[in-house]
Amino acid sequence: MGGRGGWWRGKSTPAKVETYTRWSFHTFPFIEVATFALPAFGYVPAPVNWILFLLVSTHAAVAAVTASLTLDWTRGRRPLPVRLLWALGTATVVIAVVSLVVALHGPRGADNGAAAGTVFVGVLSFGIGTLALAVRGTRRMVYGVLGAAVGAGAVAVPAGVSAPGAAVAAGAVVLAAGFLTFTSAFSVWLLNAVYELDEARETRARLAVAEERLRFGRDLHDVMGRNLAVVALKSELAVQLARRGRPEAVEQMVEVQRIARETQREVREVVRGYREADLRTELAGAQGVLTAAGIDCEVSGPVTGLPAEIQSALGWVVREATTNVLRHGDAARCAVSLRVAKGRVTLTVENDGAPGIGSGSGTDTAEPGRGSGLAGLRERLREVDGVLRAGPAGSDLFRLTAEVPLPPDSVPEQAPAPEPGGSPRPVPHPVSEVTS
Numbered sequence: 550m551g552g553r554g555g556w557w558r559g560k561s562t563p564a565k566v567e568t569y570t571r572w573s574f575h576t577f578p579f580i581e582v583a584t585f586a587l588p589a590f591g592y593v594p595a596p597v598n599w600i601l602f603l604l605v606s607t608h609a610a611v612a613a614v615t616a617s618l619t620l621d622w623t624r625g626r627r628p629l630p631v632r633l634l635w636a637l638g639t640a641t642v643v644i645a646v647v648s649l650v651v652a653l654h655g656p657r658g659a660d661n662g663a664a665a666g667t668v669f670v671g672v673l674s675f676g677i678g679t680l681a682l683a684v685r686g687t688r689r690m691v692y693g694v695l696g697a698a699v700g701a702g703a704v705a706v707p708a709g710v711s712a713p714g715a716a717v718a719a720g721a722v723v724l725a726a727g728f729l730t731f732t733s734a735f736s737v738w739l740l741n742a743v744y745e746l747d748e749a750r751e752t753r754a755r756l757a758v759a760e761e762r763l764r765f766g767r768d769l770h771d772v773m774g775r776n777l778a779v780v781a782l783k784s785e786l787a788v789q790l791a792r793r794g795r796p797e798a799v800e801q802m803v804e805v806q807r808i809a810r811e812t813q814r815e816v817r818e819v820v821r822g823y824r825e826a827d828l829r830t831e832l833a834g835a836q837g838v839l840t841a842a843g844i845d846c847e848v849s850g851p852v853t854g855l856p857a858e859i860q861s862a863l864g865w866v867v868r869e870a871t872t873n874v875l876r877h878g879d880a881a882r883c884a885v886s887l888r889v890a891k892g893r894v895t896l897t898v899e900n901d902g903a904p905g906i907g908s909g910s911g912t913d914t915a916e917p918g919r920g921s922g923l924a925g926l927r928e929r930l931r932e933v934d935g936v937l938r939a940g941p942a943g944s945d946l947f948r949l950t951a952e953v954p955l956p957p958d959s960v961p962e963q964a965p966a967p968e969p970g971g972s973p974r975p976v977p978h979p980v981s982e983v984t985s
Contacts, residue, residue, distance in 0.1 A: 567744075571620060574679075578613045609675070615630065649669045666718055671725070674697075674725035674728075677722075680693065694726045750843050783808070829853075835868070839883055843881075858932075859894060870949050873949075899947070899948045
């Protein structure tokens with residue numbers, strides 16, 4: 550576990566599931582060797598025990614490599630390893646048959662028959678289970694398991710196994726290969742499902758951003774479209790009047806000038822409303838976006854009564870913190886709290902997930918003055934004499950805190966004082982009022 554916070558903790562949830570799935574399949578070779586090859590040293594004489602051990606170990610190694618490359622194929626990172634799959638299938642049949650013949654017709658031991666049966670069934674089962682990673686469709690998997698069972702029974706009888714023994718071997722192959730095939734199919738399904746859910750969460754976040762851009766675009770269209778249409782009409786009228794030598798053309802151009810200035814003012818108001826974020830709106834938007842992304846978000850504290858410039862600065866902090874939670878971490882919970890005490894307002898955003906959320910290299914690369922990262926937030930807070938602190942707050946927590954002093958004449962809403970002999974009356978949740 551190296552690096553800040555550990556190798557495992559730094560992974561996203563889909564990456565953790567993929568790592569767990571891969572290492573589960575990496576344990577299969579050790580299980581195969583320990584279950585079917587090592588016991589032969591206890592009841593099969595040399596050199597048969599060594600032959601069985603080498604055959605099973607070779608098969609386990611080929612199956613491990615095949616499983617790793619096939620999992621890459623399921624994630625679309627490489628082509629399907631067709632040749633390796635054929636090699637594994639061929640090795641499974643050959644090693645199973647050879648181990649059966651060697652155990653039955655080699656140097657006689659007390660339990661040669663038991664060794665032959667377990668090695669034969671084990672190699673076939675692990676081989677079919679690994680090949681199932683490259684199969685799409687439940688029916689094909691069932692056909693593969695049944696075909697392996699029928700083939701096992703058909704090969705066992707000519708090799709010297711009795712008919713009842715061959716039937717038992719075929720049944721054992723059905724159970725063992727069926728279980729391993731189900732394990733492979735379920736592992737691939739779970740891995741794909743986790744990645745699809747993560748992509749859906751990212752898509753929801755992108756849609757929320759796109760919706761905000763569309764809102765801004767509609768506002769600009771409403772302002773510019775109407776006024777530009779009037780400017781075009783009056784300019785055309787001024788041209789016609791000027792061609793006729795009418796003095797009214799000057800009045801029309803003065804009107805065009807007035808409308809152009811009015812349009813400039815309205816555009817500034819639209820942009821200012823977009824840049825100067827409203828704290829209540831940003832809190833409601835953050836809660837909505839994070840909830841849509843599958844992150845439990847709690848918002849608490851008074852909002853009303855704060856000066857407009859402080860609300861704008863803190864609104865930008867909420868907006869940037871929300872973006873960082875979505876972009877730089879794997880959070881499951883986020884808490885936003887606003888507290889007013891001793892002439893200062895404190896905004897705290899705390900989330901779990903990978904350490905360093907919000908402090909990655911991508912967030913501090915803001916342009917001087919009005920960047921969108923932590924440096925830009927510090928510039929904004931500096932305009933209202935505020936400070937910003939961001940960093941880990943525990944093993945898996947990241948905390949961003951913004952403190953801004955209140956003007957002496959500012960008296961924001963506070964929680965009501967407790968009644969005598971009773972508990973404080975509850976304060977209405979500001980965000981719930983907005984989002985309801």
